[in-house]
Amino acid sequence: MKARIPGTPKQSDDERLLTDPELPAMDKNVANVLAELRQDHRNMSLMLNLLEVESNRLFDGDDTDFELLYDIMHYMTVYPDVVHHPKEDRIYAELKAVRPDLSAGFDRITVDHRHIAELGVRLRDDVASVNSGGVVPRKSVVADTLRYVNTLRGHIQWEELDLFRRIEEMIAGGHEFFEVATFLQTPDPVFGPEVEANFVRLFESVKERLVEED
Ligand SMILES: [Fe+2]
Numbered sequence: 632m633k634a635r636i637p638g639t640p641k642q643s644d645d646e647r648l649l650t651d652p653e654l655p656a657m658d659k660n661v662a663n664v665l666a667e668l669r670q671d672h673r674n675m676s677l678m679l680n681l682l683e684v685e686s687n688r689l690f691d692g693d694d695t696d697f698e699l700l701y702d703i704m705h706y707m708t709v710y711p712d713v714v715h716h717p718k719e720d721r722i723y724a725e726l727k728a729v730r731p732d733l734s735a736g737f738d739r740i741t742v743d744h745r746h747i748a749e750l751g752v753r754l755r756d757d758v759a760s761v762n763s764g765g766v767v768p769r770k771s772v773v774a775d776t777l778r779y780v781n782t783l784r785g786h787i788q789w790e791e792l793d794l795f796r797r798i799e800e801m802i803a804g805g806h807e808f809f810e811v812a813t814f815l816q817t818p819d820p821v822f823g824p825e826v827e828a829n830f831v832r833l834f835e836s837v838k839e840r841l842v843e844e845d
């Protein structure tokens with residue numbers, strides 16, 4: 632990515648996309664973006680199931696895989712919070728601009744995204760503290776994990792059963808493409824085309840767990 636020359640005005644995302652050939656632009660087809668968001672939800676739900684299993688083990692006093700807990704929360708704070716939720720904010724903004732009639736109750740969304748990010752960072756930091764020998768009460772890790780899992784599950788369900796259907800209605804009404812591109816295509820570091828070095832351990836654990844479940 633090119634460095635910005637000090638003193639030059641900061642470019643908007645749209646301008647950067649037009650002028651920086653190294654940046655992949657987002658897909659302007661709304662249905663494609665919606666399909667990506669749904670795939671993200673499936674991956675996130677898998678992570679939430681694993682979190683729940685580990686927190687139940689912790690509650691029962693069984694061996695708990697804190698490295699896995701950390702890896703999952705690291706992933707949640709760098710992909711869903713940084714890529715998935717802003718992408719949704721963008722798609723909802725499109726709906727609000729094009730179909731205000733379908734946008735009732737939208738004010739809660741960005742608040743929800745912020746709340747989920749805060750809960751996620753707190754849990755990630757708790758688990759990091761346990762892993763580095765800190766004293767964090769088992770009860771509070773269990774409670775924070777369950778709060779995070781339930782909050783995010785409820786949020787995903789709201790989107791799948793309500794908000795995404797409104798987006799589909801917008802598409803069916805003839806608005807199939809985003810007006811402007813204002814976010815970048817950032818691949819998923821675990822489930823995307825390439826597993827990022829930081830997430831190889833998580834990727835292997837997920838694969839192992841899925842094989843065990845079969
Ligand atoms: Fe969301």
Ligand SMILES: [Fe+2]
Nearest residue numbers: 672719787790
């Ligand atoms: Fe979502």
